[in-house]
Amino acid sequence: MPQLIEQTIKDFLDYLKFQKRYSQHTVIAYQNDLNSFFNFIHQQFGDTFPGDIKTTFVRSWLAELKELGMESKSINRKISALKSFFKYQLIRERIQVSPMVTLISPKVSKRLPRFVDKDAMITLFQRVEFPDTWDGKTQRLLMELFYNTGIRQAELVGLKEKHISKSNSSIRVLGKGNKERVIPVSTQLMNQMQEY
Numbered sequence: 001m002p003q004l005i006e007q008t009i010k011d012f013l014d015y016l017k018f019q020k021r022y023s024q025h026t027v028i029a030y031q032n033d034l035n036s037f038f039n040f041i042h043q044q045f046g047d048t049f050p051g052d053i054k055t056t057f058v059r060s061w062l063a064e065l066k067e068l069g070m071e072s073k074s075i076n077r078k079i080s081a082l083k084s085f086f087k088y089q090l091i092r093e094r095i096q097v098s099p100m101v102t103l104i105s106p107k108v109s110k111r112l113p114r115f116v117d118k119d120a121m122i123t124l125f126q127r128v129e130f131p132d133t134w135d136g137k138t139q140r141l142l143m144e145l146f147y148n149t150g151i152r153q154a155e156l157v158g159l160k161e162k163h164i165s166k167s168n169s170s171i172r173v174l175g176k177g178n179k180e181r182v183i184p185v186s187t188q189l190m191n192q193m194q195e196y
Helices: 004-021 024-045 055-067 072-091 119-125 134-149 152-156 187-195
Strands: 168-174 180-184
Touching: 004 024, 004 072, 024 055, 024 180, 072 119, 119 152, 134 152, 134 187, 152 168
Parallel strands: none
Antiparallel strands: 168 180
């Protein structure tokens, strides 16, 4: 991959990190997608710069990903990375037209969320013995929080004592995209957290 392309990708990733404040996970995913794309372009078409890339080049790459068995959801994320990249190039006036303008993302079949059966959770809390230690109490409280609030793992990891509001019977979490949300909590769970 030409050094100019590497520098162009780095500039874009810095923009995502420092101006758009994307998560590290997203930045790494975009970096991998862009490296994969430009390596493909380099192998197929030689030294090609962002302004020279045509929609047909992008379609060739996506067709190869599909042939390799990649799912539509993953392909859509790669399309999203390319759209953001080329939009940034337009803003910086490095290209005149984005090759992504006429590209349509493949449809993704919607997957219904799977819920944990109430009886299964009751059985878990009745039959599984959580030791009467700090670790045992922590494990039980974590299971209670997951089940009662639907909180994500990353949100739970970032939860601090100051985010718990006894007066409102709620917890404040920082979710995807650094968006804050307030989750109501039952009195019973609030008491468990206070006791913990």
